[in-house]
Amino acid sequence: MLVKIEKIVNGGYGLGTFEDGKKVFVEGAYPDEVVKVEIVKEKRDFSFAKPVYFVEKSPFRRTPLCPNFNQCGGCHFMDISYEKQLDFKREIVKDLFERIVGFSDVEKTVASPLGLNYRTKVELTAAFIKGEPKLGFKVRKSHFLVSIKECLIAPERANMILEKLPKILSAAEVPIYNFRKRKGILKHVVVRHAFSTNQTMVIFVTKTENFPQAKILSKLLVKEFPWVYSIIHVMNSKDSVILRGPYRTLHGEGIIVEEFDWETYQIPPTAFFQSNYYVAKKLADFVFKVSEVSGKERVLDLYSGVGLFSLRLSSAAKKVVGVESNRVSYKAAVSNSHINERKNTSFVNSDVLEFLKNNEENFDIVVVDPPRSGMEKEAIAELLGAKPKKIIYISCEPSTLARDVKALVDGGYKLERVVPFDMFPQTFHVETVALLQMKSS
Ligand SMILES: C[S@@+](CC[C@H](N)C(=O)[O-])C[C@H]1O[C@@H](n2cnc3c(N)ncnc32)[C@H](O)[C@@H]1O
Numbered sequence: 001m002l003v004k005i006e007k008i009v010n011g012g013y014g015l016g017t018f019e020d021g022k023k024v025f026v027e028g029a030y031p032d033e034v035v036k037v038e039i040v041k042e043k044r045d046f047s048f049a050k051p052v053y054f055v056e057k058s059p060f061r062r063t064p065l066c067p068n069f070n071q072c073g074g075c076h077f078m079d080i081s082y083e084k085q086l087d088f089k090r091e092i093v094k095d096l097f098e099r100i101v102g103f104s105d106v107e108k109t110v111a112s113p114l115g116l117n118y119r120t121k122v123e124l125t126a127a128f129i130k131g132e133p134k135l136g137f138k139v140r141k142s143h144f145l146v147s148i149k150e151c152l153i154a155p156e157r158a159n160m161i162l163e164k165l166p167k168i169l170s171a172a173e174v175p176i177y178n179f180r181k182r183k184g185i186l187k188h189v190v191v192r193h194a195f196s197t198n199q200t201m202v203i204f205v206t207k208t209e210n211f212p213q214a215k216i217l218s219k220l221l222v223k224e225f226p227w228v229y230s231i232i233h234v235m236n237s238k239d240s241v242i243l244r245g246p247y248r249t250l251h252g253e254g255i256i257v258e259e260f261d262w263e264t265y266q267i268p269p270t271a272f273f274q275s276n277y278y279v280a281k282k283l284a285d286f287v288f289k290v291s292e293v294s295g296k297e298r299v300l301d302l303y304s305g306v307g308l309f310s311l312r313l314s315s316a317a318k319k320v321v322g323v324e325s326n327r328v329s330y331k332a333a334v335s336n337s338h339i340n341e342r343k344n345t346s347f348v349n350s351d352v353l354e355f356l357k358n359n360e361e362n363f364d365i366v367v368v369d370p371p372r373s374g375m376e377k378e379a380i381a382e383l384l385g386a387k388p389k390k391i392i393y394i395s396c397e398p399s400t401l402a403r404d405v406k407a408l409v410d411g412g413y414k415l416e417r418v419v420p421f422d423m424f425p426q427t428f429h430v431e432t433v434a435l436l437q438m439k440s441s
Helices: 081-099 156-171 214-224 277-291 308-312 327-339 353-360 378-384 400-412
Strands: 002-008 013-017 023-026 034-044 046-056 121-129 132-139 144-147 184-192 200-204 232-235 247-252 254-259 264-267 298-302 320-323 345-349 364-368 390-395 413-421 429-436
Touching: 002 023, 002 081, 023 034, 023 214, 023 327, 081 413, 121 144, 121 156, 121 232, 132 247, 132 308, 144 264, 156 200, 156 214, 184 254, 200 214, 200 254, 214 232, 214 247, 264 327, 264 345, 277 308, 277 364, 277 390, 277 413, 277 429, 298 353, 308 320, 308 327, 308 345, 320 327, 327 345, 353 378, 364 378, 378 400, 400 413
Parallel strands: 023 046, 200 232, 298 320, 298 364, 320 345, 364 390
Antiparallel strands: 002 013, 002 034, 013 023, 034 046, 121 132, 121 184, 132 144, 184 200, 232 247, 254 264, 390 429, 413 429
């Protein structure tokens, strides 16, 4: 079946219409391309398809730099020019905001200074293949591992580790975990890198607490790479998430440090931190700018993590309260506040909804940066009830952002700006900031 791609939509799909009017989402096809497709999933009102043959190709296509491009599935846009990637991300956000909120004035995507080797964290899965330990990325919803030697969006040091670590795992005789049989010890290796200080943390995630090879493994790793700043053992019995659970330090420090222009952040192994240091800096500066803090404002930072926005805003706000449910991140935010000598901040280790239900304090500005699932309906209702003058909503999932912004607009807020940031070059993912102002203010 032939189809012309009309636009790019969330998930990185090219959207087209079959002759009978049925919509089709085509993986790996770009606007204006004419593609012969094969249906992979048929629904009542639309289908998912993959390209079989391109009758007309986009002039913006390029040869993907990565040899794993077709198998790994991590970098969906690597075969299109970087300028087009930025346009596409704006289109994806615009499409959602037009349909859900009725807002089309989405601004240009803020580019990433680094197109490759930008990630602050790489999560690798271990597997025992043909008698040898291998590291790579798991194909979504399967136990199949794409074993890789280099990841072009990972920091260079992570690639150095990736090249040598399988041999070190073999030498240390580490039993690799088998996800199907649920047997073995080592599940994942996560590399975190701080770009401003060049500190690298290697995290071994095991199924069980028992990890007798830990000592020899870290010894061999440090011998090979004396620059490794920190080695951590995370015990995580759950197979559905990678980086969660209690941890202990095997070598060096238990944190890495990232320095921004105005603040310093300590990042513990299991805490969230933005995926792209240089774009995170732009994002924090943007949030600071649009907040227009001038010494009088009381700011509430919901889903505050290790305090990225809390601390940035505390430099000019009257006070900032951060709310974070993860205890490790909450504690790091408290320490970061001390390190940066911010006496006007306080942090609450709580679920956002619980906090909002019990809060009686008034805030002028609320910053919101939830996980991909967005805010709970009840939390939005509580936020509306709190009546802040300004809401700055940051999100890495534009569909839940548009859904939540629509609820805020219906609740009396005016959407003033929507700005995409390219936090994740080469992929379809996009970070977006929405700025809302109370209508009567
Ligand atoms: C996308 S991160 C943002 C963190 C921070 N704003 C930053 O930029 O570094 C979302 C954060 O929300 C936290 N979180 C998730 N669900 C939560 C909830 N229901 N209540 C409070 N915090 C939550 C996570 O632990 C995570 O630190």
